[in-house]
Amino acid sequence: MYVRLKAFEGRPAARGGRGKDPVNAAMIRHWCEAMSDAHPAYRGPDAVAPPTMLQAWTMGGLSGHEGRSPAYEELTALLDAAGYTAVVATDCEQEYLRPLRPGDEITFDAVIESVSPRKTTKLGSGHFVTTRMDVHANGEPAGTHRFRILKYAPKAKSSGGAGKAKGAPARPRPVINRDNAGFWAGVAAHRLLIQRCGGCGRLRMPWSPGCARCGAPEWDTVEASGGGTVHSYVVLHHPPFPAFGPPYAVALIALDEGVRLVAGITGVRHDEVRIGMPVRLEFQQVTDGEGAWELPVFRAGPGAAGPPGEEG
Known part of the structure; x- marks a missing residue:
């Protein structure tokens, strides 16, 4: 099974994708209001987009994007057939190569970068799938967005009986560090x-x-x-x-x-x-x-x- 999964590494998930809209001031304003980010660099005639908006300019909405490759759907179908029917997004990583400004035209290519061996988690056993998206602005490299999911087989729910834990589950405590x-x-x-x-x-x-x-x-x-x-x-x-x-x-x-x-x-x-x-x-x-x-x-x-x- 893992040999079949590994064969998907390096296959494209999207080719020649194009942002639905150029980088624009209205979307920057909405983002900054939602994030309560009043940094002056994001306003005025020389405004740049917040770097963390990198993925926002590539999102296809409900209609999706042209240029999507069937490889990603084939990979998820293979995992579904093997019993890994549940999915959870685990993390993303971004690298910024140049600022994005209103008027920039966004294009991108995506590739299935890696599929992990089977891992056991608290949710269940499954495979981590990482997709890398290379983003360009007006044809120039602008950044890289890596998105990772876990496709897993959910653990069977306990039916009760002698092995059932007694009492209500404990509420998780907040994570306290030196910053908070x-x-x-x-x-x-x-x-x-x-x-x-x-x-x-x-x-x-x-x-x-x-x-x-x-x-x-x-x-x-x-x-x-x-x-x-x-x-x-x-x-x-x-x-x-x-x-x-x-x-x-x-x-x-x-x-x-x-x-x-x-x-x-x-x-x-x-x-x-x-x-x-x-x-x-x-x-x-x-x-x-x-x-x-x-x-x-x-x-x-x-x-x-x-x-x-x-x-x-």
């Missing part, structure tokens, strides 16, 4: 701390080691007042995760201070969450086998518009 340790220390003390750049004074969330606007590494913090609104949200139905009971809402909260934070919503049903809904910060205690810890969440409904502890 101060944020989680504040949460433990029931304080939502926002980073403030020591160079230009810009507030930022989530925490990062340097300012995206001026590059200064110095910073201090300000404490959030606790008020905000729902800027956007999703309702999770699938895939189910043992520690959570779908459906449930996860929201992008626009804090009153002008930054945004992804957090859970309480106080209303998942189908009652709305964009623009006022919310109020709360701290939720979570207990697992290692002890108790805190999470910031936001309450909608009665009391959401007033300060903590008051009913609206």
